[in-house]
Structure formats: C-alpha cells, structure tokens
Amino acid sequence: MTSKIMMTTALAGVLGLAASMASAQEVRFMCYSDGNECEVYDDVLSRFEADNPGIDVVIDVVPYQAIVENLPVQLAAGTGPDIAKVTDLGGLNEYYLDLTDYVDTDYWDASFADTLNWYRVGDRQGYYGMHSQLTITGAFANATLFEQAGVELPGAGATWDDWAAASRAVAEATGTDFPMAIDRSGHRVAGPAVSYGAALNGPDGPTLSDDGFAAFATQFVAWHDDGTIARDVWAGQGGSTYRDAAQEFINGELVFYYSGSWQVGRMDENVGDFFDWQVVGSPCGPGGACSGMPGGAGIVGFEQTEHPEAVAAVIDYLASEEIYAEVTARTRNLPAHLGVASAGVEYEGVSPAAQAALNGFAAALPDVAPAAFWYQGYAGNRAMYGITVERLSQAIVGELSVEEAVARMEEDLAAAMAETN
Amino acid sequence: MLQIISPIMRVIEVPMLALQRMLGTNKIAWVFLLPNLILFGLFAFLPVILNVFYAMTGGDNVLLEARPFVGAQNFGTLTECDNFLDPNTCREDKFWRAVWNTCWFVVLQVGFMVGFSLLTAIILNRDIRARGFFRSVFFFPVLLSPVVVALIWKWILQREGVLNAFLDWTGVGGYNWLVDANWAFTWAVFISVWAHMGFYTLILLAGLQAIPRDVYEAAMMDRANPWRTFRRITLPLLSPTMLVVVVLALIKGVQTFDEVYAFTGGGPGTATTFIIQYIYEEGFAGAPRLFGLAAAASLLVAGVLVVLTLIQLWINRRNVDG
Numbered sequence A: 001m002t003s004k005i006m007m008t009t010a011l012a013g014v015l016g017l018a019a020s021m022a023s024a025q026e027v028r029f030m031c032y033s034d035g036n037e038c039e040v041y042d043d044v045l046s047r048f049e050a051d052n053p054g055i056d057v058v059i060d061v062v063p064y065q066a067i068v069e070n071l072p073v074q075l076a077a078g079t080g081p082d083i084a085k086v087t088d089l090g091g092l093n094e095y096y097l098d099l100t101d102y103v104d105t106d107y108w109d110a111s112f113a114d115t116l117n118w119y120r121v122g123d124r125q126g127y128y129g130m131h132s133q134l135t136i137t138g139a140f141a142n143a144t145l146f147e148q149a150g151v152e153l154p155g156a157g158a159t160w161d162d163w164a165a166a167s168r169a170v171a172e173a174t175g176t177d178f179p180m181a182i183d184r185s186g187h188r189v190a191g192p193a194v195s196y197g198a199a200l201n202g203p204d205g206p207t208l209s210d211d212g213f214a215a216f217a218t219q220f221v222a223w224h225d226d227g228t229i230a231r232d233v234w235a236g237q238g239g240s241t242y243r244d245a246a247q248e249f250i251n252g253e254l255v256f257y258y259s260g261s262w263q264v265g266r267m268d269e270n271v272g273d274f275f276d277w278q279v280v281g282s283p284c285g286p287g288g289a290c291s292g293m294p295g296g297a298g299i300v301g302f303e304q305t306e307h308p309e310a311v312a313a314v315i316d317y318l319a320s321e322e323i324y325a326e327v328t329a330r331t332r333n334l335p336a337h338l339g340v341a342s343a344g345v346e347y348e349g350v351s352p353a354a355q356a357a358l359n360g361f362a363a364a365l366p367d368v369a370p371a372a373f374w375y376q377g378y379a380g381n382r383a384m385y386g387i388t389v390e391r392l393s394q395a396i397v398g399e400l401s402v403e404e405a406v407a408r409m410e411e412d413l414a415a416a417m418a419e420t421n
Numbered sequence B: 001m002l003q004i005i006s007p008i009m010r011v012i013e014v015p016m017l018a019l020q021r022m023l024g025t026n027k028i029a030w031v032f033l034l035p036n037l038i039l040f041g042l043f044a045f046l047p048v049i050l051n052v053f054y055a056m057t058g059g060d061n062v063l064l065e066a067r068p069f070v071g072a073q074n075f076g077t078l079t080e081c082d083n084f085l086d087p088n089t090c091r092e093d094k095f096w097r098a099v100w101n102t103c104w105f106v107v108l109q110v111g112f113m114v115g116f117s118l119l120t121a122i123i124l125n126r127d128i129r130a131r132g133f134f135r136s137v138f139f140f141p142v143l144l145s146p147v148v149v150a151l152i153w154k155w156i157l158q159r160e161g162v163l164n165a166f167l168d169w170t171g172v173g174g175y176n177w178l179v180d181a182n183w184a185f186t187w188a189v190f191i192s193v194w195a196h197m198g199f200y201t202l203i204l205l206a207g208l209q210a211i212p213r214d215v216y217e218a219a220m221m222d223r224a225n226p227w228r229t230f231r232r233i234t235l236p237l238l239s240p241t242m243l244v245v246v247v248l249a250l251i252k253g254v255q256t257f258d259e260v261y262a263f264t265g266g267g268p269g270t271a272t273t274f275i276i277q278y279i280y281e282e283g284f285a286g287a288p289r290l291f292g293l294a295a296a297a298s299l300l301v302a303g304v305l306v307v308l309t310l311i312q313l314w315i316n317r318r319n320v321d322g
Helices: A003-020 A037-051 A064-076 A105-119 A141-149 A160-174 A187-194 A210-227 A231-235 A246-250 A262-272 A308-319 A321-331 A336-342 A352-366 A369-377 A381-397 A402-420 B002-023 B028-055 B073-079 B092-127 B131-143 B147-155 B162-170 B183-208 B213-223 B224-255 B258-262 B275-285 B291-322
Strands: A026-031 A056-061 A083-086 A129-142 A178-182 A254-260 A277-281 A293-300
Touching: A003 A064, A026 A037, A026 A064, A026 A308, A026 A321, A037 A056, A037 A064, A037 A160, A037 B275, A056 A402, A064 A083, A064 A254, A064 B002, A083 A308, A083 B073, A083 B147, A105 A336, A105 A369, A129 A141, A129 A187, A129 A308, A129 A321, A129 A352, A141 A160, A141 A277, A160 A178, A160 A187, A160 B224, A178 A246, A187 A210, A187 A254, A187 A369, A187 A402, A210 A231, A210 A381, A231 A246, A231 A381, A231 B131, A246 A254, A246 A262, A262 A277, A262 A352, A277 A352, A293 A308, A308 A321, A321 A336, A369 A381, B002 B028, B028 B291, B092 B131, B092 B183, B092 B224, B131 B183, B147 B183, B147 B213, B147 B258, B183 B224, B183 B258, B183 B291, B213 B224, B224 B291, B258 B275, B275 B291
Parallel strands: A026 A056, A026 A083, A178 A254
Antiparallel strands: A083 A293, A129 A254, A129 A277, A129 A293
C-alpha cells in the first residue's frame, strides 16, 4: 500500500513537472482596445502559437485606464506582464526589454524609422517598441450643415480663425448647438498650440509658457467665452479627466470637431447616412504650422519577463510586414510601418467615406511639425498633458486668468520635473 | 447541534487548557485577540505607518526604498501660503481649493442633512397614513451605490437631461447646470443630502421613539403649544442623538469622494474638487505620481478625522455616563 502511494505521488510529481515545463514559455500580453485590436491580435497570435508550439501567448484584455494607472505600478512592483500595448511610450522606458539582440535591427530601422525614438530615453537607445498603430489629430467637419447653411468649407491652408468664423456662421444659420469642439486632452490641444507657435521644447527644456503657447491659450479661452467652442467638453469635467465630443458630432450638434484618426471607425459606424462628414486635417495657425499631433500605441516587452526570447519573438512576429499589414487593415488604424504605408492599406469593412477619411489623415502626416513629433516622444509628456488640461480648464471657468494659468503651468511643470529627475 | 459542537469543543479544550496553564489566565486573552490583532495590524496599522514614511519621501517611485527622504518638505509644500483664504497665493493652490471646497461642502451638507433628517424623522414619527411606505422611500437612496446615485443625477441634470427636458416643456427653458461652477456645487450638496439623509433620519427616528410618551402627555395637560413642546421637550431629549448624527455626518462629509467624483469629476475647473479627490489625483491619477504629497495630505485629513472621532467618542461616553 505504501509503495502504491509513493508511486502515485512520484507520478503526480513528474506529471506536474512536465506540465509546468510545457507552459514554461507562457507570455502574458496586457492589451487594451480602441476598437477591435485585442481581438485581432488574439487571432493572428493563435497562428504564431501554431508555428511556435513552445510559446503560449495569453492575452489579458484590460480597459485603457488599467494601462495608464495600473501598469506603471505593477511594473514598479515587479509584477507586470511580459508584453503590453502602451501609449506612454517614453515614460515607461526604464522597464522595457531591449530587443536589439533578438530582432533584425536593419529591418526595424527601415520599417519604423523615427517612431523607434519615441520609446528611447537618455542612455537607453535600443530597440524597445513596435509602433502598432499610428494616430494623428485632425478635424472632422459636418459637410451637410455647411451645405444647408450655404457656407463654403474652408479649403487647404485655412487658419483656425477661418474655421472658427465659418463654423460660427454655419451654427448660426442652421441653429446647431455648437460651432466647434476640441477633445479635453492635453495631447489634442498640442497640435493647435504648435500651430500658434508653441515650441514645447524651449532652449531651457520643456515649456508650456512661451509666447506661442500663451497665444493659443488666450484664443482657446476666448472661444469658450464667446460660445465658439462647446463649454460642456472642457468645463463639464474636473481634474485632468479625458472627455471627447464625438457623441455631440454624431448627434449633429457640432459643426467642427477636432479629434483624431482613431475616431474614424466610430464615425463610420454611428453617423451612417445621417449626414455627410469629412476629415479636414489640422487648420493653420499664426505660428506658420498646420500641425496635428502624432500619437498612437505600441507593443513593448518588459525586462522583468522570464522569457525574453519568446517575448521578442512575439513582438517581431507582429512587426513583420505581412502581419502588420493584416492587423492594420482589420483594425482600421494608420500604419507606422513605412513598408505597409507605402504599399497602401485596403481597410476591411469600411465605407468609402471612412476610407477617404483615413487616407486624409495619412496625408496630413507630413505636416506634423518637429515640435509635435518631439512632444509625442518626450518621456514627460503625460505630465505636461495633465497640467495643460487642469490649468486651461481653470482659465475657462474663470478660476484663473489666462496669464495666471500659463504661469501655473510652468510652475507645475518645474515641480513635476523636479520630482521625476 | 450540541451533539456536534460538544466533541469539537472537547478537542479544542485540551490544547487551550494547556496553553492557559502555560501563560496564565490573564495572558490567554491575548491568544484570543491575536487573529484580530494580526488582521488589524496588517491591513490598518501597517498602512498608516507606511503612509507616514511615504509622506516624508519624494520622487515618483512606488517602492519606498527607492524614494529619497525629504523630511517635512511635502508638508511644507502643502502649507506654503501667503494667505490661506486665497488659494491663488498658495504654492499648492489645488490643495487649498480642495480644502475650502470641502469646508463649504461639509458646512452646507451637514446643516441641510441634519435639518431635513430631523424634519423627516418628526413627520415619520407621527401617526400618518402609509408610514411604513414613506420610511422605506426615504431610506431607499441609502441602499444605492454612490456611483449609481451620481449617474442617475447626471442623467437628470446634464444638458439634454430629464430636468432640462421638463423645463423646456414648461417653457421656462433649460440650463447647463453642470458647466456652471455654483450650480454644480449646489447640486453636489443636494445629491449628497438626498443620498444619505435616510440613514440619519433612521437614527433620529429611533431617538424620537425613545422619548417617553408621558412627558408629552404632561406637556399636553399643561397646555403647551406644539412649538414649545418641540423646543422644550423634543430638542433637549433628542440632543444626544443629534450630536452623534452631526459628528457622523461631519466625518462622512470630510470623506466625500466617490459620488461627487462620478457626478462632476471635480469640475467645472476645481469647483467640486474635495480633499479626497485631490489626494487620489496627486497619488494615482496624475503624472508624475506624487505619492509623498498625497500621503502628506492624507495625514492632514486623518488628523481632522481623528479630532472629529474623539469628539464623537467623548459625546458617546458623556451620553452613557449621563
């Protein structure tokens, strides 16, 4: 009897060991979706698993909030995932796994070019992230309202003032609630601020108080005061909470909506034939630029993983041109992969309007000003976004004057940099 | 039942008796307290100690050993002010805006809450028709989650909400309540009173029912009018319960966060940002995560809450002694 028990125990031990060895290459991928990204990754990675039986990729789908708030704490505590889809590209650099030794760096350089720099900070200049979806901010216009009002859509090279005047005229003629709206986000106002001359990275380092930024802040607050911009978006929230105005645009309550390329799918699905809409890019400002703000998300691995080779293999697979092209087409995002971009993307299941919108956003990419490109890759940009939203909101509701708000932004930025340096 | 328990007790009895012989009758009490002490120490006392350490460190690293010691710098940052009444003159103006918002909120919310709860309790204490139904109606909001309360009122008060639809229908015309700082604050107070007054009404109702009927009968025989009866009998005999209600409401008011955060997000601007939201945003929602500043602010709030709790304990003791 005793020998039977011992044999059973030994067998169970061997089976347990075998089972643990079989799952030794488990790679956990923390993923959030703007649309259907995680679903598509799950599908393409199941093919990867079939080709690589030793690697088991487990996708943990989480809300975006978890990526922003929980992931950094998990990484600091050493309990993070192996791979994640992140948007704080430079901010998490200290935790990234350097893929240099595992991937074909020539291919990565040729395919992802400057976006690789968004993941690099200071001395850490390796290969860390594959920019999986490129976004760019820009405007949507309700073409039907313009037609009803008999107002011409401002053409290429039109300024923010031109669009504000035209949107007011359309709103007045058609009885529309709001002429304009811009998402409540520091990222979203960065493009317009750059067009107004904001340097963002001044001679003494990052800044939110130069003349260009102050000029934009003054105009932005004035547009809230005179009703050009919907107060609900920026004044209807507190802190640095994000709020968009997509629903107002979809409801036909908004003439001109400044958001970004990631909204195309939502517009396509929800507007339907309710009205005609089109992407009109980023208006020009007195600073001479007509810049949107690039952005998006990337796939990164983390140093704390027990399986760096498997992690690199997964990311490299997603970076391959064929898979990248498939994922881009199915998720309806702009490609950051130069090969995929130059070949053109035939998006799956989108209307001609959405295809035109995505092409329109892609066409605006060369207009991105160097300051905006730098800002996207700056490791402290999340702090700057938050400060911008909080202080501009206070100026909009009258708690601070514009001058006080701009001065506070600079103080907050200095304090934030002192804490992180 | 006894048949099941008795053998178990006999099994436990043997080691416990041995332990008692070893430790003595007095010390055995600690053995019974130990499980609770461990849980309390782990989940209440240890976090408080850690919080004190965090309050004296800087940087944005979550690991305590990787954070530089800064002494009382965080407290200095919070309290550096030219004029405490004007947040714009303070280095950490958001903290002082939150402090003053909290003070105003507590004063108004507690005042209205106690007043309405007392009025409701007096009405519900009378022999009115469908008394049980009304008691349930007033208590019902207490059962709702704060987030549900916030969402319900957001749907009512938003630009295209139920209230504006009604006001448009009546011809009065709607208003963008949640974009106006004063109205947003007023509604935050109203919602908080609506959501919590049922609980305090219940306590006051119990207090009212504890007042002996013969005192009222004696007053009636003396031909005291209702106002005099209320002022000279109800209020004095209800005052111990009232004090407990006031102190509990004060503590709850200072801790207000979830329902207002879900309702307005602290806006417009910082109009409805209260102290707990400030702590949350500095420590967890913003970038960089200023755990030290958040910990220092939370210690200051803890100090206020300790004072309020001591007042409550003192009142309780006085009531018991009385």
